[in-house]
Amino acid sequence: MLKPLSFLFLGKKVLHMDRNSYYGAESASITPLEDLYKRFSLPGAPPESMGKGRDWNVDLIPKFLMANGQLVRMLLITQVTRYLDFKVIEGSFVYKKGSIYKVPSTETEALASSLMGLFEKRRFRKFLVFVANFDENDPKTMEGVDPNKTTMRDVFKKFDLGQDVIDFTGHSLALYRTDEYLDLPCMDSLNRIKLYSESLARYGKSPYLYPLYGLGELPQGFARLSAIYGGTYMLNKPIEEIVMEDGKVVGVKSEGEIARCKQLICDPSYLMDRSTKVGQVIRVICIMSHPIKNTSDANSCQIIIPQNQVNRKHDIYVCMISYTHNVAAQGKYVAIVSTTVETENPEMEVKPAMDLLEPVEQKFVSISDQYAPTDMGAESQIFMSRTYDATTHFETTCDDIKDIYKRMTGTEFDFAEMDVGGSNLFCPKTKN
Numbered sequence: 001m002l003k004p005l006s007f008l009f010l011g012k013k014v015l016h017m018d019r020n021s022y023y024g025a026e027s028a029s030i031t032p033l034e035d036l037y038k039r040f041s042l043p044g045a046p047p048e049s050m051g052k053g054r055d056w057n058v059d060l061i062p063k064f065l066m067a068n069g070q071l072v073r074m075l076l077i078t079q080v081t082r083y084l085d086f087k088v089i090e091g092s093f094v095y096k097k098g099s100i101y102k103v104p105s106t107e108t109e110a111l112a113s114s115l116m117g118l119f120e121k122r123r124f125r126k127f128l129v130f131v132a133n134f135d136e137n138d139p140k141t142m143e144g145v146d147p148n149k150t151t152m153r154d155v156f157k158k159f160d161l162g163q164d165v166i167d168f169t170g171h172s173l174a175l176y177r178t179d180e181y182l183d184l185p186c187m188d189s190l191n192r193i194k195l196y197s198e199s200l201a202r203y204g205k206s207p208y209l210y211p212l213y214g215l216g217e218l219p220q221g222f223a224r225l226s227a228i229y230g231g232t233y234m235l236n237k238p239i240e241e242i243v244m245e246d247g248k249v250v251g252v253k254s255e256g257e258i259a260r261c262k263q264l265i266c267d268p269s270y271l272m273d274r275s276t277k278v279g280q281v282i283r284v285i286c287i288m289s290h291p292i293k294n295t296s297d298a299n300s301c302q303i304i305i306p307q308n309q310v311n312r313k314h315d316i317y318v319c320m321i322s323y324t325h326n327v328a329a330q331g332k333y334v335a336i337v338s339t340t341v342e343t344e345n346p347e348m349e350v351k352p353a354m355d356l357l358e359p360v361e362q363k364f365v366s367i368s369d370q371y372a373p374t375d376m377g378a379e380s381q382i383f384m385s386r387t388y389d390a391t392t393h394f395e396t397t398c399d400d401i402k403d404i405y406k407r408m409t410g411t412e413f414d415f416a417e418m419d420v421g422g423s424n425l426f427c428p429k430t431k432n
Contacts, residue, residue: 012263013230013231014226014231014232015231015232015234015259015261016223016226016231016232016233016234017234017237017239017252017254017259018233018234018235018236018237019236019237019238019239020235020236021235021236022216022235023216023219023220023223023235024215024216024218024219025267026060026061026267026269026368026387026388027059027060027061027063027215027219027388028059028060028215028216029057029058029059029060029213029214029215029216029217029327030056030057030058030059030060031053031054031056031057031058031214032052032053032054032056033046033050033053033055033056033058034046034053035053036056036058036285036364039364040364040365040366042362042364046362049361050287050329050332050361050362051329051330051332052329055323055328055329055330056327056328056329057213057214057216057326057327058214058285058327058328058334059214059215059216059327059334059336060283060285060366061215061283061388062215062283062317062319062336062338062392063215063319063388063391063392063393063394063397064089064208064209064210064302064319064392064393064394065086065208065209065210065211065393065394066195066196066199066207066208066209066393066394066395067088067199067200067202067203067207067208067209068195068198068199068201068202068207069195069199069393069394069395069398070394070395070398070399070402071394071395071397071398072209073415074398074401075218075221077415078222078225079225080218080221080222080225081221082225083217083220083221083224083225084211084212084217084218084221085211085212085430085431086209086210086211086212086430086431087209087210087211087212087300087324087325087430087431088203088204088205088206088208088209088430089205089206089208089209089210089300089301089302089321090205090206090295090298090299090300090301091205091206091295091296091298091300091301091302092105092172092206092207092208092301092302092304093294093295093301093302093303093304094115094167094168094171094172094303094304094305094306095303095304095305095306095309095310095316095352095356096115096164096167096168096309097309099294100292100294100295100303100356101113101114101115102115103168103172103173103304104116104124105128105173105196105197105200105207106128106197106200107125107128107129110124110125110128111125115164115165115168116164116165120161120162120165123159123160123161123165124159124161124165124169126159127156127159127161127169128197130143130159131190131193131194131197132194132197134147134190134194136187143158144158145158145186146185147185147186147187147190148185148187149185150185150186151182151183151184151185151186152170152181152182152183152184152185152186152189153182153183154186155186155189155190156169156182163308166182167306167308167309168304168306169193170182170189170306171304171306171307171315172304172306173192173193173196173197174189174192174193174196175192175196175304175391175393175395176189176192177314177315177340177389177390177391178307178313178314178315179307179308195207203430206301206302208302208393209430210300210321210325212325212326212431213325213326213327214325214326214327237254237255238254238255239252239253239254239270240253240254240255240256241253242264242270242271242382243258244380247379247380248379248380248381249261249262249263249264249380249381249382250262252264262381263377263381263382263383263408264381264382264383265383265384265385265404265408266382266383266384266385267384267385267387268371268372268373268384268385268386268387269371271375271382271384272371274373274374274375274380274382274384275371275372275373275374275375275384276371276372276374277369277370277371278370278371278372278386279340279341279369279370280340280341280346280367280368280369280370281338281339281340281341281367281368281370281388281389281390282337282338282339282341282346282347282349282350282365282366282367282368283336283337283338283365283366283368283390284336284337284338284347284350284354284363284364284365284366285334285335285336285363285364285365285366286334286335286336286337286354286357286360286362286363287328287332287333287334287360287361287362287363288332288333288334288335288357288359288360288361289331289332289333289361290333290359291320291322291333292318292320292333292335292356292357293356298320299321299322299323299324299325299333300320300321300322300324300325301318301319301320302317302318302319302320302392303317303318303319303320303353303356304316304317304318305317305318305352305353309352310352312339312342312349313340313342314339314340314342314390315339315390316337316338316339316349316350316352316353317337317338317339317353317390317391317392318335318336318337318353318356318357318392319335319336319392320333320334320335320336321333321334322334335357336392337350337353337354337357338350338390338391338392339353339390340389340390341367346367347365368387369387370386370387370388370389371386371387372386372387373385373386376407377407377408378407383404383407383408385400385401385404386400401413
């Protein structure tokens with residue numbers, strides 16, 4: 001499937017062909033609920049307690065949007081937001097020693113948090129003040145930290161932060177999936193924490209947004225806007241052959257016809273011989289009749305279980321939405337658990353997250369292979385994306401989009417250059 005941001009490539013004619021009958025491919029929102037049961041080969045029909053099948057729009061791959069993040073900026077620049085309404089996710093939580101706590105990301109929250117002791121709160125508050133004031137162009141704000149040399153581990157040591165605080169800062173604020181960042185220069189980490197805080201400041205409850213009616217609305221919004229600018233979307237188009245001449249793509253064959261092209265963007269499923277497996281992700285879609293315990297009865301939230309808390313190499317993610325987002329029947333909640341697979345028993349790996357959700361009425365388990373391109377497109381002019389990772393935000397996906405843009409054009413994606421209308425002055429439409 002062509003990534004939905006592809007028509008950011010200005011001056012290009014875009015033909016989008018999808019073998020599926022619906023928008024979104026592997027990241028689609030499935031409706032009605034009966035189709036979800038069929039997709040996961042569950043016998044019989046959904047019970048009457050699930051309500052009307054058409055009331056459901058269940059995401060296969062859960063993701064939230066950072067309110068001040070890259071995808072929101074892309075949506076605003078392209079004006080796709082005119083077709084979308086968003087709702088603010090009600091809370092962001094972190095797991096510590098079997099319990100969940102609200103993620104503190106401001107000085108006030110840090111002092112009120114039950115996640116830390118009194119002295120730890122004061123040290124963490126000083127750290128947040130340092131991050132908020134940090135400016136790489138102003139040496140006075142650096143307090144002896146060299147953003148290009150000082151590691152994040154040394155920054156944490158500077159503020160005398162304990163392991164539990166390091167865990168939730170690195171994984172719930174900076175949103176790293178592993179601890180590799182600790183021994184890298186701190187610049188990226190500080191910018192990530194700033195992004196979290198700036199996103200939180202936009203709407204207050206959490207830094208995350210979610211589109212009403214599910215993530216399937218995103219590719220549909222791009223399709224509508226693309227059509228206005230002359231782009232063509234074709235669903236239900238089986239791809240028979242990628243046509244090559246002298247090692248370079250010249251077209252795509254479908255139903256006996258060839259659509260000619262100079263460049264091709266696709267996901268790895270269309271060209272498996274030009275990609276390599278890099279891992280697996282387990283996702284468990286859970287239908288419930290209750291909010292998650294200890295979240296103040298939030299109708300939506302994210303929970304991150306840092307790797308160190310459960311003796312793993314990768315974090316476990318939980319994102320929950322509900323009937324208030326028009327994705328479930330009245331009174332129903334959808335929680336999706338995901339992580340990178342590390343063992344031969346993936347379901348046991350997500351047990352700490354599943355225990356937080358009990359009781360679960362129905363679950364749908366999928367284990368997906370992850371692929372990355374081996375052909376970067378320099379010669380073939382085929383530009384493949386990576387498959388979606390286990391994270392519950394779009395920042396890594398947007399990094400992939402920018403990488404494709406650079407490979408296609410030879411230049412970095414520049415938000416300022418694209419944002420000719422000053423769209424960064426506005427926020428997406430949100431509903432209470």
